[in-house]
Amino acid sequence: MTVPGDEYERTLAFAEIALEQIRALRQPALPRNFEIWYQYATGYNAELNRAINETLAQKGTLSDDDIDQIYNTYFSPSRMSDQIDSVGSRVLDEIKQVLSMIDDAAGSATSYSASLADASEKLQGADDGATLRAVIERLVAGAKEMETNNKKLEARLSASRQEIKQLQQNLETVRTESLTDPLTTLANRKFFDSALAKAMTEAKEANQPLSLLMTDIDHFKSFNDKYGHLTGDQVLRLVAMSVKQNVKGQDVAARYGGEEFVVALPHTALQSAITVADHIRRAVMTKELMKRSSGERLGRVTVSIGVAVLRPDDTAQTLIERADNCLYAAKRHGRNRVICETDPEAAPVSQARVA
Numbered sequence: 417m418t419v420p421g422d423e424y425e426r427t428l429a430f431a432e433i434a435l436e437q438i439r440a441l442r443q444p445a446l447p448r449n450f451e452i453w454y455q456y457a458t459g460y461n462a463e464l465n466r467a468i469n470e471t472l473a474q475k476g477t478l479s480d481d482d483i484d485q486i487y488n489t490y491f492s493p494s495r496m497s498d499q500i501d502s503v504g505s506r507v508l509d510e511i512k513q514v515l516s517m518i519d520d521a522a523g524s525a526t527s528y529s530a531s532l533a534d535a536s537e538k539l540q541g542a543d544d545g546a547t548l549r550a551v552i553e554r555l556v557a558g559a560k561e562m563e564t565n566n567k568k569l570e571a572r573l574s575a576s577r578q579e580i581k582q583l584q585q586n587l588e589t590v591r592t593e594s595l596t597d598p599l600t601t602l603a604n605r606k607f608f609d610s611a612l613a614k615a616m617t618e619a620k621e622a623n624q625p626l627s628l629l630m631t632d633i634d635h636f637k638s639f640n641d642k643y644g645h646l647t648g649d650q651v652l653r654l655v656a657m658s659v660k661q662n663v664k665g666q667d668v669a670a671r672y673g674g675e676e677f678v679v680a681l682p683h684t685a686l687q688s689a690i691t692v693a694d695h696i697r698r699a700v701m702t703k704e705l706m707k708r709s710s711g712e713r714l715g716r717v718t719v720s721i722g723v724a725v726l727r728p729d730d731t732a733q734t735l736i737e738r739a740d741n742c743l744y745a746a747k748r749h750g751r752n753r754v755i756c757e758t759d760p761e762a763a764p765v766s767q768a769r770v771a
Contacts, residue, residue, distance in 0.1 A: 425637070425753065426472035426589055426637045426674065429641075430454055430457040431457075433453070433455060434450055434454040434457050434458035435453075435454070435571060437457075438453055441478060442478055443483070447485055448483070448491075449483065451487075452464075452468075452490075452491065453485065453489060455490075455491075456468055456615040456645075457496055457506070458650050458674065459600055459640070459649050459652075460610070461490060461597070461599065461648075462599045462649055463598055463749065464486070465645060465646075465649075466719050467489070467490075471528055476625040476695070478494070482723055504588065506724070512522035513540065513572075513576070517648060532543065533608070535585075538549065559727060566729055580581030590598055590634070592758075597670070597671040599649055599652055599653065599656075600652055600656035600671050601656070602660070602669035602670050602671045602677070603668060603669065603671075604670060604671060604732035605670060605671070605672055607668075607670065608668060608678060608680070610741065611668040611670075612668070612680050612732050612735075613679050614736070615666075615668065615682050616726060616730070618682070619682060619683075620725055620726075620728065622681070624683050625683065625686070625725060626680065626681065626725070626726040627680075627685055627724070627725045627726070628677040628678065628679070628680055628681070628689075628694065628723070628724050628725075628726075628735055628736065629678065629696070629717050629721055629722070629723055629738045630672070630676065630677075630678055630721065630722045630723075630724075630736070630739040630742070631659070631677040631678070631679070631693075631696065631721045631730065632676050632677075632719065632742040632747070633675040633718075633741070634717065634718045634747070634751040634752060635717075635751075636651065636674075636675040636717075639651060639717065642741045643714060647705070647707055650705065651675075651705065652675065654705065654717070655675075655677060655717070656671065656677070658696055658699035658700045658703070659677055659679060659696055662696045662699060663679055663681075663692070663695050667679060667680065667682070667684075667706040668680040668683050678720050678736075678739075679692070680695075686725040686756055686757075687724065689723050689725065689756075690723055693721040693723050693754040694754050696721065697718070697719055697721055697752065700709035700717060700718060701717075701718050701719075701752065702716075718752035719752070720743055720747050720751045720754075720755075721743065721746060721755075722738075722739045722740060722743030722744070722754075722755055722756070722757075723739060723742055723754060723755070724738035724742060724756070724757045725757070739757075739758050741762060742756055742759070743755075745759070745762045746760050746761075749761050750771060
């Protein structure tokens with residue numbers, strides 16, 4: 417897919433900001449350092465930006481140790497798998513302890529059974545009260561010991577049940593984090609790619625419609641450059657909120673990258689998808705932005721949206737490309753509008769991009 421001109425310029429601008437930060441702090445221009453500052457420039461990860469800003473406010477620079485810590489926290493490919501491995505190890509340890517307790521309880525039960533058999537034999541041969549009393553006392557003591565062991569096992573099993581439940585919640589949290597965009601709390605591209613593939617398979621098997629919306633914030637780079645990344649983050653969250661408010665049920669909304677959002681609409685024909693897209697567009701343009709630090713009114717932002725519907729021979733790539741073509745047709749025809757693949761405005765753009 418051809419990279420549009422504004423995308424090319426936007427990514428170069430982020431790269432230039434990253435290099436300026438590296439020069440200003442006199443850091444080595446290593447791939448790791450560039451990756452950190454490039455992500456910082458995009459404002460994609462609010463937690464990363466906050467961590468860097470706080471460190472710079474305290475120290476005025478980032479040491480090698482600071483860079484290592486930031487990279488390991490926000491970029492290390494093994495970070496998520498390490499968290500999963502940690503939870504898995506704790507679950508295994510808990511299971512081992514429970515199994516050990518069960519083995520002990522089984523041993524106690526065997527011992528108690530042997531004690532009962534011995535008492536039975538002695539009761540049969542008991543010919544005086546003293547012997548009978550001794551046997552009964554032994555049975556009572558054994559029963560009390562068994563009761564105590566059972567209570568300990570029950571308490572341990574209850575504690576383990578709670579611990580494993582908490583570990584399951586931790587694992588679910590890690591899984592959710594790996595599939596969620598941290599800034600907007602929408603699904604991330606990894607989750608969306610998987611969800612779209614599943615939705616396409618189901619739509620084709622059931623012969624049901626499936627529509628796709630590609631959304632891009634108009635003039636986002638200029639807005640971001642003028643008011644700063646924090647305000648840019650506010651814009652991204654505003655658009656994400658507008659998307660969330662207009663999708664439901666099986667719909668899947670995600671931040672696709674940068675200022676681009678995508679929505680898959682199962683069981684939704686083209687005309688209904690256009691209606692959803694226009695609701696999103698209107699929801700965005702009706703919200704007025706305000707700079708939190710100063711109360712300054714920043715005006716309104718708009719979005720352009722492209723809409724495509726699944727065809728029998730579509731792959732995920734071809735469906736996304738058609739919606740993307742419609743999106744850039746909307747950009748070229750004035751922005752703040754919705755264009756679908758059947759609109760006459762979409763055809764010349766599609767041909768131009770293919771060429």
